[in-house]
Amino acid sequence: MPRPHGFRYDTHADGTVTITHHNRLATTLHGPRAQQFLAETTSAADPQLVMARWTGNYKRGNERTARNHPRNRR
Template identity: 50%
Template sequence: MSGAPSGFSYKYRKNGDVVISHHRRVATTLRGDTAAEFMEDMNEASPSDAQDSMARLTGNYRRGNERLAKDHPRNG
């Protein structure tokens, strides 16, 4: 498995939007209440927690069950 998420960054824009990038490529843009909540979370988050949060918001997050799913009978 790849381990903890990494390579995420974010940029706060003057209009209140937050752009989340993964390895310098735009992954998603947050607007409105979602962007405001995200910024509040980032003010209190450790670097590791920030990476986890951005990975979840972009959908680029491993759930840890990939190996189990591979061995399931319907996937054989």
């Protein structure tokens, strides 16, 4: 499975966390969810995987099948 990339997160003074993917807003976390996310990213070996999982923006394994479908061929 390819490793996700292009994720970035910013923490704000009010405790919210915004996660962007290629400079586009992917999600905003507030309160306990933001704290849980921060704890998980600091302890993770690869924060990109954590951010991909929290946003739901990760490879699902069917990209090659979809690319080879006749409708998607050029």
